[in-house]
Amino acid sequence: MTQRNAQQIRQLLSELLLGRFDWARYCQPLPSLPNTDILRLDQVHPLLQGNKALKLAGWWQRFEPGTYRKILTFGGCWSNHLHASAAFAYALDIPLTCLVRGYSTVPLTPTLQDCANWGADLVFLNKQEYARRYDSGYQEELAQLHDALVIPEGGAGEAGELACFELARFVQHYDECWLAAGSGTTALGIARGLQALRAKTRLVAVNAVADKGELDSAWQHEMPAGVAWQVIDGALGGFARQTPELQELIERYQALGLPLDRVYTGKLMLAYERAAQGEGKKTLLIHSGGLQGNRSV
Ligand SMILES: *Cc1c(COP(=O)(O)O)cnc(C)c1O
Numbered sequence: 001m002t003q004r005n006a007q008q009i010r011q012l013l014s015e016l017l018l019g020r021f022d023w024a025r026y027c028q029p030l031p032s033l034p035n036t037d038i039l040r041l042d043q044v045h046p047l048l049q050g051n052k053a054l055k056l057a058g059w060w061q062r063f064e065p066g067t068y069r070k071i072l073t074f075g076g077c078w079s080n081h082l083h084a085s086a087a088f089a090y091a092l093d094i095p096l097t098c099l100v101r102g103y104s105t106v107p108l109t110p111t112l113q114d115c116a117n118w119g120a121d122l123v124f125l126n127k128q129e130y131a132r133r134y135d136s137g138y139q140e141e142l143a144q145l146h147d148a149l150v151i152p153e154g155g156a157g158e159a160g161e162l163a164c165f166e167l168a169r170f171v172q173h174y175d176e177c178w179l180a181a182g183s184g185t186t187a188l189g190i191a192r193g194l195q196a197l198r199a200k201t202r203l204v205a206v207n208a209v210a211d212k213g214e215l216d217s218a219w220q221h222e223m224p225a226g227v228a229w230q231v232i233d234g235a236l237g238g239f240a241r242q243t244p245e246l247q248e249l250i251e252r253y254q255a256l257g258l259p260l261d262r263v264y265t266g267k268l269m270l271a272y273e274r275a276a277q278g279e280g281k282k283t284l285l286i287h288s289g290g291l292q293g294n295r296s297v
Pocket residue numbers: 050051052080081154180181182183184185186187261264265288289290291
């Protein structure tokens with residue numbers, strides 16, 4: 001990463017944090033279907049892209065240099081969140097430890113190699129250890145031991161919602177907004193923003209996780225009142241599961257100049273095409289990035 005890249009990333013994060021980000025600049029008509037725009041968050045920066053930039057901008061506000069020495073966070077060996085966190089930490093000159101699910105592989109995945117190149121420490125956790133990542137007692141213990149700000153897997157949590165809340169200002173101009181969901185943090189942040197604006201936009205989340213309805217039932221009480229929403233199961237039987245139909249769709253969009261990732265945005269597009277729009281509703285799709293993960297062939 002060059003000094004120029006680091007400077008651009010700092011600028012991007014400040015704009016997101018201060019509510020000065022120009023969303024419209026990254027919005028374009030979808031090349032395949034009418035009445036549909038796509039917000040190209042994959043283009044906000046080549047090294048820090050997608051909704052992970054939004055979530056980390058919010059977490060940046062929680063990092064008080066007098067209180068914390070470093071950041072600790074979690075992810076798998078192809079994690080978009082770890083990749084983004086390492087770019088973020090490099091640009092802001094914050095020491096980062098990545099707690100990685102599984103055993104060290106030789107060679108490292110390209111994702112983890114980038115993290116290491118940008119100065120992150122990689123610590124591998126076995127299945128039992130990694131399973132404790134949601135345990136608040138464990139997180140507290142890690143925070144104390146390392147004087148660290150602990151960011152949950154995926155950048156989830158209230159802090160991660162901040163820039164997503166701001167994004168609602170742009171989303172409110174559409175009848176519907178479709179996005180891919182993992183932890184659901186991005187969608188919740190947008191929903192809270194929509195509620196604050198009293199906007200009527202309906203949120204449709206395509207769930208990339210095969211979670212047996214967990215996200216849907218969590219949202220029954222977490223989603224703010226007055227916001228219309230729907231969860232569509234888009235996991236194709238499992239997280240990161242591939243099918244020939246998905247592969248065909250990704251190649252088709254690649255040829256139209258719209259790169260999609262296989263885990264999230266490809267599945268979003270598959271679900272959107274299946275829903276056969278075109279009833280005159282104005283729809284916004286959010287391209288949440290994740291293209292670095294396509295190196296896992
Ligand atoms: C992490 C990620 C998501 C899921 O975001 P949540 O806020 O966890 O729902 C969606 N798309 C891409 C490309 C991601 O990397």
